[in-house]
Amino acid sequence: MPAVNYDELSKLQKLAIFLIVLGPETAAEILRQFEDAEIETICQEMTHFQVIDKELQARVVREFSTVIGANIGSLTGGAAFARRTLALAKGDTKAASILEKIAPGSHSGEGLQEIDEMEPRQIYNLLRTEQPQTIAFILSYLEPPKAADIVALFEPNMRDEIIERLSRLDGTPIEMVSKVAKSIIKNVTRTKVTVHTSGGVRFAAEILNASDRETSKEILARLEQRDLELGNAIRKKMFGFADLVRLEQRDIQRIMREVDTNDLVIALKNATPLLRDAICGALSKRAAETLREELEMLGSVRPKEIEMAQDRIIKIVRRLEEQEEISLEPGGASVAG
Template sequence: MSTPAPEPVAPVEYSKMTRVQKVAALLIVLGEEGAALILRNLDQNELETVSTEMARLNFISLEMQRDVLREFTEVALQASTSTRGGMDYVKSALEKSVGAFRASNIVGRVASNRTPVAAMQQIVEMEARHIFNLIKQEQPQTIALVTSYLTPEKSSQLLLMLKPELRDQVIERLATLAPTPIEVVERVVEVINRKLGGNHSRALNQTGGVKNAADLLNAMDKNLSKSLLAGLEERNPELGTAIRQKMFTFEDLVQLDPSAIQKILREIEMRDLAVSLKTASDKVKTALLSCISKRAAETVNEEISFMGRLKAKDIEAAQTRIIDAVRRLESEGEIELSSPNESTTSEVLV
């Protein structure tokens, strides 16, 4: 017997789909085995958000399959039939990725549309000033919870409106925020809804944690961001270090000008450069290797080709040593990092 599904969405042009809908479409096109490999890397809220959209996309045309693969993989799909999604597909893919018990729990929540994301949709699609007026009297933990559903840009606007002492507490709680049970989110929403007029909605995902706190600080004024991070490191050195490590990633090296990259490369071992580039994107490899001599670049490429399989932790360690050199040179005034508001920060996956 089929599991009840959220209301299916009417066919829509691929160009008009939200980012979450596109991800859901991709997972359907990949098939259950391929989708399972990706789904097992998502957290609880991401699973629920994407699963909801997968269940709504009951039918994906051949044209949309091609659009999905063109955007996500740039590989043409050789297929002659349409692909179907729906709740049964979601249930099967989830069982293969997270197990039958957890899959059953997620499917039940998705089918009833009772998820933290669905609950918070009612209060977040508004200006930062309006949100501030709604939550300014709430506890720091509550403010952090609401902030976790906002974009980094809107979060930074909201944070600037808070008193400095409250701002520090919210940053710390945001960085340590775990996935929140639906019952807690619903209680928070119920309290705030009493003050809220109107009905707003958008595609949301709770993204509390170290990465979210780092993104928020990246979106803020540089001097204020440094001040907040310094204060946090005094109170909680381990947490402060974890946030700092997320604020500039290995992929962000492409944002630096060649002269800065040359200074960085003079500070590191060539072995670290080769190891760090083992799984790096072509864009990063080109940016770094173009800043050394042709012969040196050839030597690095040869070393990479002879390395064989490396452990992810060894690659991450080499990349971390390079980022440490970046931070050291920045603190000494030798190089200047790009403004976060002028570029997009992304995490390296190895």
């Protein structure tokens, strides 16, 4: 880290340095007086100061206090210090959650590698007696396909609860109950991993997308009955190939400019007449005629090939939506006309 100009440091940066000087135990006592959002901000600054020289320590101490222990040596801060301090202030699990938000990957996937190496059935057996909120916390750190396999093992009502809680995790600090923390996190030591960003509507949608269609359809229907706004938010993120039919023609036209012709033909193999008409209606007359001819000439295609072609098109759809070039809402406005 380059030399630090003390006069250019903000008050927040000076506080972070001062807490490092105090050491994890004392710093933890101070941090307990702050809200989680404030702790995240302070600890984010801590991670920036890997080594603090004696002169900088002394100046910070003089500003914050007139009395400090003698013999201050070169102190180390950084992510490791932030992790130790957070663990003392908030516990191991909360520390992992906060640190992942302020310095992704810096907590080395503590407590999660052990779970990630388990089979879905093993994880299910570990979690099946836990509360839905606790289960949602654990699943939010797994890849969606694996999380979907685990969700499928629960009873329908529990599936609904888990998906709903997953969708509400976004942007909030996640706290895991001590029982699960002790049984899962205590054994983690090995490989450093960067964990999946936890929770949220998008993650809930990814899990439902990775589930079999009947299961995801049932869960989503029940969620919409309980919370229509939340259900609609998840459904939007779940956007599937068949949903192209509800887009505005200008948005379909924009999508078609990116789509490989062979993918389009295969993807439409078993599509409804309504969807085929919607696609053809967005093409030029000549292109639409060519597409219909190729569909008529197309022989048998394995369902997996159809699904893969549809998935490639949906990836394009999601990219364009993220770039705000199209809208996935019927009648929605997009940047690109």
